[in-house]
Amino acid sequence: MNDVITTVVFDIGNVLIEWNPEHLYRRLIPDEVERADFLQNVCNMNWNLEQDLGRSWAEAVDTLCALHPDKADLIAAYSDQWHEMIPGEVSGTRQILQELQEKNTPLFAVTNFSNEKFAECLVRFPFLKTSFVDTVVSAEERLIKPDPRIYQVLFNRNGLEPGTCLFIDDSAANVEAARNVGMQAHHFKEAHALRQDLKNRGLLTN
Numbered sequence: 045m046n047d048v049i050t051t052v053v054f055d056i057g058n059v060l061i062e063w064n065p066e067h068l069y070r071r072l073i074p075d076e077v078e079r080a081d082f083l084q085n086v087c088n089m090n091w092n093l094e095q096d097l098g099r100s101w102a103e104a105v106d107t108l109c110a111l112h113p114d115k116a117d118l119i120a121a122y123s124d125q126w127h128e129m130i131p132g133e134v135s136g137t138r139q140i141l142q143e144l145q146e147k148n149t150p151l152f153a154v155t156n157f158s159n160e161k162f163a164e165c166l167v168r169f170p171f172l173k174t175s176f177v178d179t180v181v182s183a184e185e186r187l188i189k190p191d192p193r194i195y196q197v198l199f200n201r202n203g204l205e206p207g208t209c210l211f212i213d214d215s216a217a218n219v220e221a222a223r224n225v226g227m228q229a230h231h232f233k234e235a236h237a238l239r240q241d242l243k244n245r246g247l248l249t250n
Contacts, residue, residue, distance in 0.1 A: 136235025190221030
C-alpha cells in the first residue's frame, strides 16, 4: 500500500510553463522539412541538454557555430530569442499550484534547466520563485532527470521521504525514474487529468 502523500513535487517545463523550439523556428525556418532537419541535426535535444547540465549558452552557441558556420544566425537565435519558445503558462496548472498552496501542501520542484535561462524565467514568471520550498535545478547540480541522483538531491537537501512525495512530470522516463527511487508519480498530459488525480489522492477537493 502506498504511503500517504504529504508533499507535491513539480517539473516546470511543459507542466507549468510551455516550452517548444517550434514556436520560434516556425517563424525563422518556414519550410517544415528544413526546420525538422535543423532541430534534429543542429540545435537538437542532446545539444540543449548540455546547457541543462551546466554548459554556458555562450560556449554552446560558439561550439555549434564553428561546426555549422552557415547556420550561425539560426543557432544564435536559440539563445538570443529563447523566450519565443515559451509562449506562456501551461493552461490550468498554475491554478492547481495555487490551490495546493492554499491547503498548505509543501511544494517543491525538480527541473532540467540551464542556470541562465532559469534565472530569466524567475523574472518573467515570478510564481516560480515564490511557490516552492526548494527548487532543484539540473544545471546547478550537474545532474539531469532521469538520473536518480537528482531526486536524491531533493530528498537529502529537504529531509523528504520519497514515498510521501507525488512527482509530476510530462516525461514518461522521468516519471519512471521517480517511481524507481520510491516516489509516487503522475505522468502529466493536461491539467484536468492532473486535477482529477489529485482529487483521487485526497490532495484537492474541487
